[in-house]
Amino acid sequence: MTGKIAARLKELGLELPPAPPPAANYIGYVTTGKLVHVAGVGPTWGKDIRYAGKVGKTLSFEDGYAAARLTALNLLAHMTVACDGDLDRIDRCVKLLCLVNTTADFVDAQKIANGATDVLTEIFGRDDRPARSTTASPSLPFDIAFEADAVFLLR
Amino acid sequence: MSHDARIAALKLELPAPATPAANYVPTVIAGNLLFVAGQIPVFNGEVKFLGKLGADVDLETGVQAARLCGLNIISQARAALGGSLDRVKRCVKVGGFVNCTPDFINHPQVVNGASDLMVEVFGDAGKHARFAVGAVSLPRGVAVEVDAIFEIA
Numbered sequence: 001m002t003g004k005i006a007a008r009l010k011e012l013g014l015e016l017p018p019a020p021p022p023a024a025n026y027i028g029y030v031t032t033g034k035l036v037h038v039a040g041v042g043p044t045w046g047k048d049i050r051y052a053g054k055v056g057k058t059l060s061f062e063d064g065y066a067a068a069r070l071t072a073l074n075l076l077a078h079m080t081v082a083c084d085g086d087l088d089r090i091d092r093c094v095k096l097l098c099l100v101n102t103t104a105d106f107v108d109a110q111k112i113a114n115g116a117t118d119v120l121t122e123i124f125g126r127d128d129r130p131a132r133s134t135t136a137s138p139s140l141p142f143d144i145a146f147e148a149d150a151v152f153l154l155r
Numbered sequence: 156m157s158h159d160a161r162i163a164a165l166k167l168e169l170p171a172p173a174t175p176a177a178n179y180v181p182t183v184i185a186g187n188l189l190f191v192a193g194q195i196p197v198f199n200g201e202v203k204f205l206g207k208l209g210a211d212v213d214l215e216t217g218v219q220a221a222r223l224c225g226l227n228i229i230s231q232a233r234a235a236l237g238g239s240l241d242r243v244k245r246c247v248k249v250g251g252f253v254n255c256t257p258d259f260i261n262h263p264q265v266v267n268g269a270s271d272l273m274v275e276v277f278g279d280a281g282k283h284a285r286f287a288v289g290a291v292s293l294p295r296g297v298a299v300e301v302d303a304i305f306e307i308a
C-alpha cells in the first residue's frame with residue numbers, strides 16, 4: 001500500500017487486518033458508481049474474533065470501544081481491496097451503521113460506537129466524519145461485541 | 156435467461172407487494188439505486204413466522220422466514236420497476252434483522268434464507284454485501300425483517 005492514507009496509517013501506528021472472510025452467503029463489498037457498500041464486519045483479525053461478548057456483562061466499556069476501533073479497521077480492510085490497494089481513492093465515509101452487543105439496560109452504545117468514528121477521524125480528518133446510526137442489539141452474529149457496515153464515496 | 160424468466164423457471168410465487176405498515180413508502184429510486192424498505196414475512200396480507208429465534212422459532216423456520224422476506228423484497232422491486240425485474244443490474248446490499256434471544260448467535264444462517272434467494276433468482280448479479288443483527292422485537296412480532304438495495308439500469 002502506498003499513498004497519503006497509507007502513510008497516515010503508518011504515522012498512527014495502525015495496521016489493517018486482512019479483509020475478513022464473509023460469514024455466510026454474501027460478499028465483502030459491492031461498488032456501484034462512486035459508492036462502495038461494505039458488508040457488516042466485526043472486531044476480528046482474519047478468522048480470529050478478538051472481542052466476543054456483551055458490553056455491560058462480560059465486556060467492559062473499554063473492551064467495547066476497542067472492539068469498535070478494530071471493526072472500523074476491518075471496514076478499511078475491505079476498502080483496500082475495493083480500491084486496489086490505494087486508499088487515497090476514498091473521498092470519505094458517507095454513512096456508518098454501528099451495532100453494539102449489549103445488555104438491555106446499557107445506555108452508552110453511542111459512546112462505544114465513537115471507537116469506530118474516532119479511528120476514521122484520526123485517519124481521514126474531522127471534516128470528513130460520516131453520518132452515523134447506532135443501535136444496541138441483544139445479540140450479534142457469533143457473539144461479536146460490535147458490528148459495523150458502511151458506505152464510502154470514491155473520488 | 157432474463158430475471159423474469161428465471162422467476163418463472165424456478166416456479167417462484169411472489170407475494171403481492173405489501174402496503175407499508177406506517178408513514179413510509181416501500182421503494183425509492185435514487186439515480187441508479189433502488190432502495191426497498193424493510194419487508195416482513197407476509198404472504199398476500201397474511202403474517203407468517205411469528206416469534207423469536209432461540210426461543211419458539213427454530214433455525215430452519217427462521218431461514219424460511221428470511222426467504223419469504225426476500226420474496227417480498229423482489230415483489231416490491233418488480234412493482235417499483237413497472238412489473239419487470241429485467242432492469243435489475245445487481246443486488247447491492249441486504250440488511251437482516253433477526254428477532255432473537257440474547258444468547259442467539261446464528262444470525263448469518265438465518266439471513267441466508269434471503270441471500271440464497273437473491274443468488275437463485277439473479278445468479279452472480281444476486282451476490283451482495285450484507286449485515287445481520289439481532290433485535291429484541293420486530294414489527295407485528297415477526298421472526299425476521301430484511302431490507303435491500305439494488306442497482307438498476
